[in-house]
Structures are given as C-alpha cells and as structure tokens.
Amino acid sequence: MTSVTEAQRAVRRAPRSRTPRRLADHGAWFLVLPALIPILILSVGPLLYGILLAFTDAQSGRTAPTQWIGGLNFRDLLQDTLFWESFRIGLVWAVGVTVPQFLLALGLALLLNQDLRLRWLARALAIVPWAMPEVVVGVMWRLVYNPDAGILNETIRNLGLGDGRDWLSGLGTALPAVIVVGIWAGMPTTTVALLAGLQNTPRELHEAAAVDGAGAWRRFRTVTWPALKPVALSITALNLIWNFNSFALVYVLTSGGPGGRTRLPMLFAYEEAFRYGQFGYAAAMGCVMVAAISILLAVFLAGRLRGGDEA
Amino acid sequence: MRTSRTGRAGQYLALLAYLLFLAFPFLWLISTAFKPPRELGSLHPTWIPEDPTLANFRQAFDEQPLLQAAANSLIAALGAALIAVLLATPMAYVMARHRTRLARAATGWVVVSQAFPLVLVIIPLFLVLKNLRLINSMPGLIMVYVVWALPFALWMLVGYVRAVPPELEEAAAVDGAGRLRTLVSVTAPLLAPGIVATALFAFVTAWNEFFFALVLLKTPEKQTLPVVLTHFIGAEGVADLGPLAAAAFLATLPSLVVFAVIQRRITGGMLTGAVKS
Numbered sequence: 001m002t003s004v005t006e007a008q009r010a011v012r013r014a015p016r017s018r019t020p021r022r023l024a025d026h027g028a029w030f031l032v033l034p035a036l037i038p039i040l041i042l043s044v045g046p047l048l049y050g051i052l053l054a055f056t057d058a059q060s061g062r063t064a065p066t067q068w069i070g071g072l073n074f075r076d077l078l079q080d081t082l083f084w085e086s087f088r089i090g091l092v093w094a095v096g097v098t099v100p101q102f103l104l105a106l107g108l109a110l111l112l113n114q115d116l117r118l119r120w121l122a123r124a125l126a127i128v129p130w131a132m133p134e135v136v137v138g139v140m141w142r143l144v145y146n147p148d149a150g151i152l153n154e155t156i157r158n159l160g161l162g163d164g165r166d167w168l169s170g171l172g173t174a175l176p177a178v179i180v181v182g183i184w185a186g187m188p189t190t191t192v193a194l195l196a197g198l199q200n201t202p203r204e205l206h207e208a209a210a211v212d213g214a215g216a217w218r219r220f221r222t223v224t225w226p227a228l229k230p231v232a233l234s235i236t237a238l239n240l241i242w243n244f245n246s247f248a249l250v251y252v253l254t255s256g257g258p259g260g261r262t263r264l265p266m267l268f269a270y271e272e273a274f275r276y277g278q279f280g281y282a283a284a285m286g287c288v289m290v291a292a293i294s295i296l297l298a299v300f301l302a303g304r305l306r307g308g309d310e311a
Numbered sequence: 312m313r314t315s316r317t318g319r320a321g322q323y324l325a326l327l328a329y330l331l332f333l334a335f336p337f338l339w340l341i342s343t344a345f346k347p348p349r350e351l352g353s354l355h356p357t358w359i360p361e362d363p364t365l366a367n368f369r370q371a372f373d374e375q376p377l378l379q380a381a382a383n384s385l386i387a388a389l390g391a392a393l394i395a396v397l398l399a400t401p402m403a404y405v406m407a408r409h410r411t412r413l414a415r416a417a418t419g420w421v422v423v424s425q426a427f428p429l430v431l432v433i434i435p436l437f438l439v440l441k442n443l444r445l446i447n448s449m450p451g452l453i454m455v456y457v458v459w460a461l462p463f464a465l466w467m468l469v470g471y472v473r474a475v476p477p478e479l480e481e482a483a484a485v486d487g488a489g490r491l492r493t494l495v496s497v498t499a500p501l502l503a504p505g506i507v508a509t510a511l512f513a514f515v516t517a518w519n520e521f522f523f524a525l526v527l528l529k530t531p532e533k534q535t536l537p538v539v540l541t542h543f544i545g546a547e548g549v550a551d552l553g554p555l556a557a558a559a560f561l562a563t564l565p566s567l568v569v570f571a572v573i574q575r576r577i578t579g580g581m582l583t584g585a586v587k588s
Contacts, residue, residue, distance in 0.1 A: 032413060032417075035402035036402065038457060039420070042455065042458040043420075043458045045435075046432050047432060051431070053434060108326075108329050111326045122329075124574055125330055125333060126329070127570065127574065128567070132337075132519070132566060132567075133520075133540075133566065134537070135521050135537040135538075135541060136340075136540070136559045136562055139555055140339070140340045142544075143336075143339055146552065148354055149351050149352070151356065151358075184333070245427075245428040245429065248521040248522060248537070266429070270522075270526075273433075279438070282434060283430070283435075285430065286428050286434075289428045290426065290427055293426055293428075
C-alpha cells in the first residue's frame with residue numbers, strides 16, 4: 001500500500017518541479033479570471049454595495065442625492081412591528097417546512113435505498129417537483145386548494161367531513177397551507193441528498209449487525225445514522241437558509257395575505273424596495289435577515305455537533 | 312438481511328403513499344387544464360374530465376403572449392447555461408487541481424453566496440444595471456443568471472474534474488503533449504458528460520427562475536414564462552383556472568424533459584461529487 005502511494009506521489013511531484021512555480025500560477029490566473037471577474041462585479045460587489053446601502057436613505061426615483069444616515073434605518077426597523085411580525089412568520093415557516101421535510105425525505109430515502117421493484121420509476125417520480133418552476137408549483141397548489149373546483153375540498157366532501165374551506169384566504173389556515181406546499185416542493189432535493197448519503201453507508205456493517213440480531217431501529221441508530229449524519233446536517237442547514245429566504249412560492253400562492261399572515265420577510269422586503277421604493281430600508285432588512293440566519297445556523301450546528309460528541 | 316413479507320408489503324404501501332403525495336398536484340393540474348369551463352365551475356370536480364377539451368390552451372395563447380415569453384425564457388436559459396459553463400469550467404479545473412488560497416476562497420464564496428437573501432443582492436444589482444441601461448433587457452438578465460448559476464456550476468464541475476485521474480494528464484505530459492494539448496485532447500473529452508449535465512442543470516434553473524425576472528423585466532414582451540404565468544392571476548387573486556392550468560402545464564414540459572435526461576446523474580450522486588464512475 002505505502003509503496004504505491006509513494007510511487008504516485010513521486011509521479012505527481014515530477015512535472016511540478018519541472019515547471020517553475022510562477023509560470024504555473026500564471027496559467028491558473030488565466031483560467032480563473034473569466035469566472036472571477038463577473039463574480040466580483042456582479043456578486044461580491046453588489047453584496048458589499050447592498051450592505052452599504054443599508055446605512056443610507058436610498059430611494060427609487062429621487063432627485064436629491066442619497067445621504068449617509070448611519071444606523072437610522074436599523075433604529076426604525078427595531079420599532080417596525082410589521083417587520084418583526086413578518087420575521088416571526090418567516091421563522092415559523094422556515095422551521096415548519098424544514099423539520100417535517102427532513103423526516104419525510106428521510107423516510108422516502110430509506111425506502112428508495114431498499115431493493116424494491118419499480119425503484120427506478122419511484123426515483124424518477126420523486127424528483128418531479130424539483131424540475132418544476134416554483135411559479136408552476138404555486139399555481140398547481142392554488143388549483144388543489146381552490147374552494148370550489150379544488151380536489152382537496154372535493155375529497156373532504158366525499159369523505160363526509162363537511163364542506164371544506166377556503167384554505168388560502170382563511171386567517172388560521174393560510175400559513176399551514178403554504179407550509180405544506182413548501183414541504184412538498186423541497187422533498188426531492190432533501191431526498192436525493194439523503195439517498196446519496198445512504199449509499200455511502202457501509203453495507204457489510206449493516207449485514208454484520210443484522211447477523212448479530214440487531215433490529216431495524218438498532219441498525220438505523222448504530223450503523224446508518226452515524227454515516228448519514230454529515231449529509232443530514234448540511235442539507236438541513238441549507239434547507240433552513242433556502243426556506244427562510246424563499247419568495248416565489250408564497251408570492252404566487254397568497255402574495256403574503258390574508259392580512260399579512262403569510263408575508264415572509266423576503267416578500268416584505270421586496271414590497272418595501274420595489275413597490276414603495278425604499279431601497280435603503282429594504283437593504284437594512286436584508287442585513288437583519290443575514291444576521292438572523294447566521295445566528296440560527298450557528299446555534300443549530302453548534303447544538304448538533306455537540307450532541308454528536310456525547311452520543 | 313431478509314425482510315418479512317408483511318414488512319415488504321408495508322414498504323410498498325409507504326412508497327405508494329409517498330408517490331401519491333408527490334404526484335397528485337401535478338395530475339390535478341393536468342386534469343384542470345383539459346376541463347371545459349362548465350366543469351371548472353362545478354361544485355363536484357372529477358379527476359378525469361368528463362368532456363376533455365383543448366379550449367383552455369387556445370384561450371391561454373390568446374390571453375397572454377405565451378410564445379414570446381417562451382422564446383424569452385429559452386434565450387435567457389440557453390445564454391445563461393452556455394456562458395456559465397464556459398466561465399466555470401476553467402475555474403473549476405483550477406479549484407480541483409490546485410489547492411491555492413484562491414481556490415479555497417472561491418469554495419468559501421460558493422457556500423456564503425447561498426446564505427444571502429436575494430433582496431440584498433437585487434437592490435444593488437438593480438441600481439448597477441439601471442446605470443448601465445440594462446434593466447428590462449435580455450443581456451442584463453442573462454448576466455445576472457450567469458453569476459447566479461456559477462456557484463452551483465462550480466460545485467458540480469469540481470466534482471467532475473476530480474473524477475478525471477491526474478495520472479492521465481501526467482502521462483500525456485510525459486508523452487510530450489503541451490499543457491493546452493493535454494487539456495483539449497485528454498481532459499476535455501473525459502469531462503464532457505459532466506459539462507453537459509452542468510449546462511442542463513443551469514438551463515433548468517434559469518428556465519424556472521422567477522424573482523430576478525420579476526424585478527428586472529418590466530414590459531410584457533420582454534418577460535419570461537414564469538412572470539407571464541402570474542398575469543393569469545388577477546388583482547383580487549381570482550384566476551381563470553383553465554387557461555392558467557394549461558399555460559402552467561406547458562411551461563413545465565421543457566424542464567421535465569431536461570430533468571428526465573439528467574435524472575440518472577442527479578440521483579446517481581451529484582452531491583457526493585460524482586467521483587466514483
């Protein structure tokens with residue numbers, strides 16, 4: 001074993017020592033620049049610019065020059081009860097989507113990892129929601145939730161459970177209804193990630209545990225979960241971020257209504273910026289959202305990693 | 312590891328429940344798209360249209376500039392996919408082969424760029440593009456899509472480059488091939504399937520995108536399909552269900568076709584880096 005790796009290392013080292021280091025670096029820059037320049041101009045630059053805008057009174061279509069106003073936007077934001085209500089809804093939505101989504105996707109991934117017949121078909125069907133434009137997902141579920149022509153109320157009527165209701169405009173039902181759509185839309189990504197993780201778990205270990213008489217749950221706890229955990233952590237962290245920042249689904253389903261009950265922070269900031277033209281104030285909201293999501297992730301990852309050490 | 316017969320049956324049942332949950336909204340969309348107005352107004356809608364019709368499709372094309380929108384979407388998605396892959400492939404090669412500080416910074420950016428809410432990106436972009444007179448224009452939108460697709464394209468491509476054994480390149484170098492020659496005739500052919508998969512993925516992402524298009528495209532003749540679709544929903548949230556369903560169904564087809572093509576690669580381990588094949 002060692003001799004092979006050493007031989008490979010020797011081969012790998014050989015060409016590098018021949019070409020002068022600096023020349024290799026020049027080549028690298030030449031390859032990197034075409035992507036690096038647009039990234040710097042259109043991604044890193046705007047992000048920094050956006051953070052700066054949060055400290056100004058920038059508005060759309062104003063003739064007076066934009067002024068530096070320090071932390072005034074943030075002070076206003078602290079008093080803005082509407083924003084904090086929207087922020088609270090955003091958190092409920094993000095957690096309410098991410099957690100059930102993870103559990104459901106884990107179940108599906110475990111099933112798809114089994115030797116079932118028609119598995120290929122199931123795998124193909126399971127990623128269909130991923131392929132759809134978010135707007136179409138929203139449209140589709142509007143048709144499902146439609147109070148008269150929707151299949152949900154019709155099913156409820158057929159089961160004799162009453163007349164159903166107007167799910168998306170009911171004050172109490174709107175948020176749960178959009179959360180269900182959120183769960184549905186994110187299932188494929190989460191399932192595929194978990195399935196990839198499952199396929200890396202050592203099969204022999206599984207079989208050994210089965211021979212030793214470990215039940216399904218024990219095998220999951222002791223063999224599958226430890227191997228799956230890194231993937232599970234990263235996909236959950238990503239899902240939290242994506243969900244907290246999501247826009248199109250809810251925009252199409254309810255546009256934030258009824259009475260702001262589904263107005264996610266992204267919708268709030270979008271209206272502030274592009275309906276009322278308050279660029280500076282909306283940028284400040286964006287900054288608060290980044291800060292919040294960073295804290296949420298830090299807490300989540302710290303808690304999870306520590307929990308892993310104890311177990 | 313034998314599973315009992317009842318266990319197996321339970322697994323099939325669970326799988327069926329999952330598939331029903333995942334499939335029923337789409338089936339309902341298709342069903343709605345083919346229903347005449349009389350059935351759409353009925354209080355007892357059925358799964359299979361009693362009197363299927365294509366009228367909704369005709370009406371959808373009459374009401375909104377769907378063909379124009381589809382052409383716009385196609386230009387934006389093709390442009391974004393091609394340019395993104397062209398820019399990302401060399402950089403991904405460097406990121407995969409050299410462990411420089413730059414490569415590490417780029418990887419960090421790929422992760423960080425995921426965490427920022429789009430509002431914080433779109434406001435400054437809107438101002439910059441406005442100064443460049445690129446609001447309400449395809450080149451402007453394509454530029455934004457390219458940058459937006461780059462993180463994931465880099466992520467995928469780095470995995471594919473790592474799958475090409477460096478020994479092959481070294482062998483070519485030993486045989487006297489120059490650096491460029493090695494890249495073109497050894498690395499590129501091995502990388503081609505990965506590049507195609509990445510391009511298709513970028514295509515679907517851009518085809519489906521909504522937020523940037525909503526903010527950056529102002530006039531109906533410039534707008535992409537997802538934005539035009541929302542015009543079917545009226546101010547009060549009242550929608551003409553039939554044409555809406557028909558248009559939504561059509562807008563999904565290209566993405567579904569592309570996804571069917573790259574499906575194997577995606578489930579086969581895109582997230583593990585696709586390194587083992």
